[in-house]
Amino acid sequence: MTESHAQLWPAPTASRPVDAAITLPGSKSATNRALILAALATEPSTVRGPLVARDTHLMAGALRTLGAGIDESTDGWRVTPATLDAGGYIDCGLAGTVMRFVPPVAALARGDVLFDGDPHARKRPMDAVLHALRALGVAIDDTADRGRLPFTIRGTGTVAGGGVRIDASASSQFVSGLLLAAARYEQGITVEHTGAPIPSIPHIRMTVAMLRERGVVVDDTRADTWRVRPGPIAGIDTDVEPDLSNAAPFLGAAMITGGEIRVPGWPTSTTQPGDQLRDLLTRMGATCVLDDGLTVSGTGTIHGIDADLHDVGELTPVLAVLAAFADTDSHLRGIAHLRGHETDRLAALAREIVSLGGDVTETSDGLMIRPRPLHGGVFHTYDDHRMAQAGALLGLTVPGIQVENIATTAKTLPEFPDMWVSMTGMERAA
Numbered sequence: 001m002t003e004s005h006a007q008l009w010p011a012p013t014a015s016r017p018v019d020a021a022i023t024l025p026g027s028k029s030a031t032n033r034a035l036i037l038a039a040l041a042t043e044p045s046t047v048r049g050p051l052v053a054r055d056t057h058l059m060a061g062a063l064r065t066l067g068a069g070i071d072e073s074t075d076g077w078r079v080t081p082a083t084l085d086a087g088g089y090i091d092c093g094l095a096g097t098v099m100r101f102v103p104p105v106a107a108l109a110r111g112d113v114l115f116d117g118d119p120h121a122r123k124r125p126m127d128a129v130l131h132a133l134r135a136l137g138v139a140i141d142d143t144a145d146r147g148r149l150p151f152t153i154r155g156t157g158t159v160a161g162g163g164v165r166i167d168a169s170a171s172s173q174f175v176s177g178l179l180l181a182a183a184r185y186e187q188g189i190t191v192e193h194t195g196a197p198i199p200s201i202p203h204i205r206m207t208v209a210m211l212r213e214r215g216v217v218v219d220d221t222r223a224d225t226w227r228v229r230p231g232p233i234a235g236i237d238t239d240v241e242p243d244l245s246n247a248a249p250f251l252g253a254a255m256i257t258g259g260e261i262r263v264p265g266w267p268t269s270t271t272q273p274g275d276q277l278r279d280l281l282t283r284m285g286a287t288c289v290l291d292d293g294l295t296v297s298g299t300g301t302i303h304g305i306d307a308d309l310h311d312v313g314e315l316t317p318v319l320a321v322l323a324a325f326a327d328t329d330s331h332l333r334g335i336a337h338l339r340g341h342e343t344d345r346l347a348a349l350a351r352e353i354v355s356l357g358g359d360v361t362e363t364s365d366g367l368m369i370r371p372r373p374l375h376g377g378v379f380h381t382y383d384d385h386r387m388a389q390a391g392a393l394l395g396l397t398v399p400g401i402q403v404e405n406i407a408t409t410a411k412t413l414p415e416f417p418d419m420w421v422s423m424t425g426m427e428r429a430a
Helices: 028-039 054-065 096-106 119-123 127-135 173-182 201-213 245-257 273-283 313-324 336-340 345-355 385-395 406-411 416-424
Strands: 008-010 019-021 045-048 069-073 076-080 088-091 110-116 139-141 151-156 162-166 189-193 225-228 260-264 287-290 293-297 306-308 330-333 359-362 367-370 377-379 401-404
Touching: 028 045, 028 054, 028 076, 028 096, 028 173, 028 201, 054 069, 054 088, 054 096, 054 406, 088 096, 096 110, 096 127, 096 151, 096 173, 127 139, 127 162, 127 173, 162 173, 173 189, 173 201, 173 225, 201 225, 245 260, 245 273, 245 293, 245 313, 245 385, 245 416, 273 287, 273 313, 313 330, 313 336, 313 345, 313 367, 313 385, 336 345, 345 359, 345 367, 345 377, 345 385, 377 385, 385 401, 385 406, 385 416, 406 416
Parallel strands: 019 260, 088 110, 162 189, 306 330, 377 401
Antiparallel strands: 008 401, 045 076, 069 076, 110 151, 139 151, 189 225, 260 293, 287 293, 330 367, 359 367
């Protein structure tokens, strides 16, 4: 791995407790689901307050390839439904929502649609989606037969639909991707999960809720089974909630420095998994108050935690950093699926924290973290936005942390470096 001065970001060190209000951009998960549904709807609609970041631009680009019109403005993104009258090339980048949500839509197009992405994207599992589409009669050219990118969907303009059984234990996105397009299939779809428990179930609940808001009939009364009836998808204007997962490093900063962070607009009711931060941080010693927004205050003491993060795996990097500063050991479990994310997050977190003097051991499904004094050094991110956020959090109280490729945070929060420096009220460390 080549390191250069341009790649290394000196993380600011806080000399006093942080005290700031953080305005979060829109949820990536909600934005990309809303864009898909708007592209498949019967009439135009507007997605207001969308996340403007690499993952959402990749989604918009994919849907434009399939014939959707997306007009981006400060008032929101106006979406004209996709014509689906031709194929093309779709760049997935590292976005799981693009590589897993768009193929079921591309199957409705009249033409070949080639999917590829960043080098690491070719390592992320796709076999469940490809298996399901083949079972539904969709022709797919996966010449290497790897169940990975690149592959070509040979769309014919229609998909019969019906029942399909898949193993979605690697990602809930496999189920959501099929459900989002299912109402446009001739028979709808019935998806039955077979295998180990699905991670991030709240994201499937988000998908189901957004389908129902648009008049789609979804039956999820049977465990691990979802039935979507065929029918129109209404075009409705959508207000996107703040991205609660992106709040994690800022709320963690309140805990590490014994300060206070306020997040205006935190919803009182939501399907976003990031809302579990309130419980998790309280268990680790924070005070969390939800009124007009969320206020998190640190006490200067962080407690170790034994937590099953199966449904909230994206919070693991920040929680692992907090655990490294705790007063007792921590066990983060239920997150074996993180090995298939933007990078192998379990191996990456263990490697990077240990390189700074920490004591972290991988388990079969998580991490054991034993607090130790830490020292400065380079924190590698492996082109993973959550790793970059974790490195910045470490740097608040460990002088000399240099975060490699902080720009990777543009995947979901392009303003992160500036927001982080502004939160500290300080200049970056030299």
